[in-house]
Amino acid sequence: MFSWINNQILKMEWLSDLVEKFVVNIFNLDINSRLGASIHFFIYDSIKIFILLSVLIFLISYVQSYFPPERTKKILGRFHGIGANTLAALLGTVTPFCSCSSIPLFIGFTSAGLPLGVTFSFLISSPLVDLASVILLASIFNWKIAIAYVIVGVILAVIGGTIIDKLHMEKYVEEFAYASNQLDSDIDELKVKDRIDFSKEQVKDIVKRVWKYVLIGVFIGSLIHNYIPENVINAILGNDKWYSVLIATIVGIPMYADIFGTLPIAEALVAKGVGLGTALSFMMAVTALSLPSMIMLSKVVKKKLLGIFVILVTVGIIIIGYTFNFISYLFI
Amino acid sequence: MEIKILGSGCKKCNELEENTKKALEEMGLVAEVIKVTDFKEIAKYGVMTTPALVIDEKVISKGKVLKKEEIKEMLSK
Numbered sequence: 001m002f003s004w005i006n007n008q009i010l011k012m013e014w015l016s017d018l019v020e021k022f023v024v025n026i027f028n029l030d031i032n033s034r035l036g037a038s039i040h041f042f043i044y045d046s047i048k049i050f051i052l053l054s055v056l057i058f059l060i061s062y063v064q065s066y067f068p069p070e071r072t073k074k075i076l077g078r079f080h081g082i083g084a085n086t087l088a089a090l091l092g093t094v095t096p097f098c099s100c101s102s103i104p105l106f107i108g109f110t111s112a113g114l115p116l117g118v119t120f121s122f123l124i125s126s127p128l129v130d131l132a133s134v135i136l137l138a139s140i141f142n143w144k145i146a147i148a149y150v151i152v153g154v155i156l157a158v159i160g161g162t163i164i165d166k167l168h169m170e171k172y173v174e175e176f177a178y179a180s181n182q183l184d185s186d187i188d189e190l191k192v193k194d195r196i197d198f199s200k201e202q203v204k205d206i207v208k209r210v211w212k213y214v215l216i217g218v219f220i221g222s223l224i225h226n227y228i229p230e231n232v233i234n235a236i237l238g239n240d241k242w243y244s245v246l247i248a249t250i251v252g253i254p255m256y257a258d259i260f261g262t263l264p265i266a267e268a269l270v271a272k273g274v275g276l277g278t279a280l281s282f283m284m285a286v287t288a289l290s291l292p293s294m295i296m297l298s299k300v301v302k303k304k305l306l307g308i309f310v311i312l313v314t315v316g317i318i319i320i321g322y323t324f325n326f327i328s329y330l331f332i
Numbered sequence: 333m334e335i336k337i338l339g340s341g342c343k344k345c346n347e348l349e350e351n352t353k354k355a356l357e358e359m360g361l362v363a364e365v366i367k368v369t370d371f372k373e374i375a376k377y378g379v380m381t382t383p384a385l386v387i388d389e390k391v392i393s394k395g396k397v398l399k400k401e402e403i404k405e406m407l408s409k
Contacts, residue, residue, distance in 0.1 A: 068395070069380040103340065103371050108380035176372045201396065299371060 010139045012048050019044040034226045041222040045264050049214050050207070052139060053260055056132040057206050060094075061199035063131070065190060067094050069105050072122075073112050082162060084114075085121040089157035092125030093150070102293065106300050110177045117165025123297075124313060125157035128288045133259040140267045141276075144331050148324075149280065156284075156316040163312055164305075172305035213261030221264035230272055239275040245321035248278045249314060252285030259287045276331060277324030284317045333363040338374045338394075339383035341367075347397045348383045355403035 007013045019040055023029050029036035072091045079087050102123065109119040129150050138146035190198070224233065237244045252262075266279040289310060298306050324331075335352060339345030349367060356363055368374055368386075377386060381395030385403070392398075392406050 073380070104374055104382055105380045107371065107375040108378070111375065176375065198396075 006143075010052075010135070012044075012051070012139075015048055016040075016044050019047070038222040038226040041225050041268075042218055045218045045221065045267075046215060048139070049136070049218070049260060049264070050211075052136055053132065053210070053214070054203050054207060056135050057203045058199045060131045061202035062195055064094055064202075065195040065198045067091060069095055069108065073109060073114065076109075076114055076118055076122075077112060082158065084118045085158045085161045085165070086154070088118045088121040088161065089125040089129075089154045092122045092157060093129045093131060093154075095122075095126065102296050103300055106297075107177045110173060115165055116170055116173065117161040117163075119161075120164045120309065121157045121161030124160050124288060125154060127259075127293070128157065128284060129153035130259060133263070133287075136260065136263055140263055141270070142331070145276070148331065152320045152323075153284070156313070156320065160309075160312045160316060164308065167308065169305045169308065172302040174300050174302065177300050210258040210260050213257045214264075217257065217261035218264040221268035224265065224268035224272060228272075233269070233272050233274060237269065237274045237278050239273065239278070239325060244275060244278045245281050245318055245325065248282035249285045249317050249321065252282045253289045253310075253314065254291050255286045256290035256292050257286050259283065262286045275321075275325035276328040277321040277326070280324055281317045281321030284320065285314070288313050288317065333361070334388055335363050335365045336368050336386040337365065337383060338368045338377060338379055338386060340371070340374075341369050342382070344397050345383040348385060351398060351400045352385065352403055355400045355407060358400070359404060359407060361407065 020031055022043070023036050023040050024031055027036070027039065029039065031037060031040060072095050075091065076084055076088055106119060106123070109122070110116065134146045134150055137149055235241075237248060262283045266283050269279045269282070270276055294306065294310065297309070301309075335356075337345055337349045337352065339348070345367070349365065352365055356365070374382065374384075377384065377391050379391060379394045383397065384394035385392045385398060385406075387406065393402075398406070
């Protein structure tokens with residue numbers, strides 16, 4: 001029963017079959033031919049991601065409406081030490097967060113007296129581990145990989161934040177982030193209808209924001225799938241190449257895309273024999289670090305702290321990549 | 333009346349500004365609409381999600397783009 005739900009609803013095998021019929025009968029293409037397989041991948045993956053995206057964001061936004069950043073801030077204020085870092089990383093996965101809000105959020109956290117490390121744990125996990133992305137990972141790969149991804153993502157956020165705490169970087173934060181005399185703004189009381197409205201708005205908003213990345217991602221994925229020769233990919237990113245994870249991470253860092261856009265690329269890479277860890281480190285690098293987010297952050301933290309943040313996250317992602325490659329036989 | 337739109341200049345902030353101006357116009361109200369993009373200033377209002385709407389130094393909404401009708405309702409209070 002579980003496997004039927006998993007295959008039909010989560011992996012949407014019915015859709016794959018339907019698109020296959022469409023490609024074969026309407027386009028008159030052989031499903032095993034290059035073009036046929038590419039078109040199948042493109043149509044099937046795009047539709048699947050958009051359906052899952054809309055349904056998931058709706059459900060998840062409903063949960064998120066219980067955790068506005070103001071509440072997260074209050075909850076975090078009650079905890080200390082590594083417990084606070086862990087909680088920050090976990091709340092990062094459910095607090096609605098858009099990169100354009102990252103600065104007010106950062107200031108809100110620091111001026112409330114939250115330790116810097118706790119704020120960074122939140123900032124690392126928030127874009128990296130998103131509830132919707134976890135379910136998509138389960139759809140495209142499997143549940144073991146999805147859960148492992150959450151666990152390593154949270155661990156990275158906790159360790160990264162803890163190290164920043166221990167380095168005592170407080171002086172590298174622009175002064176106004178502390179000085180601003182923040183009023184404790186109240187948490188809006190929401191009714192069920194408000195939460196549903198909020199969730200609908202989130203769906204519209206996110207789909208509007210990410211559809212380009214999804215289509216580009218699926219397009220690149222279908223190229224990788226069928227046009228780029230396997231030996232070329234393996235020469236650069238092959239499992240036996242020691243530098244594969246390094247390249248995937250460094251290429252991914254400056255890129256700005258949503259996790260939903262990177263998933264189809266990771267999917268195609270893994271299908272071509274690229275190591276699971278290599279594909280995951282690419283995904284993590286794209287989502288956790290990007291030029292726009294670094295530029296934003298540089299407005300409240302000084303270069304040294306920004307540099308340490310980038311290095312910590314990069315090293316973490318590389319370690320995760322190699323670890324996953326090493327133990328990937330457990331997952332696939 | 334003084335109205336402030338808090339936000340770093342992202343797309344949503346512009347939408348909120350536009351909706352506010354339309355609401356004012358339709359109600360025949362004259363008010364100064366000021367865009368606040370400086371993070372130091374934004375932080376003073378205790379706002380953690382942008383865009384936010386401030387009417388006479390009071391935070392009316394945060395983290396969402398209010399629709400024209402919703403702003404009208406706020407303005408008539």
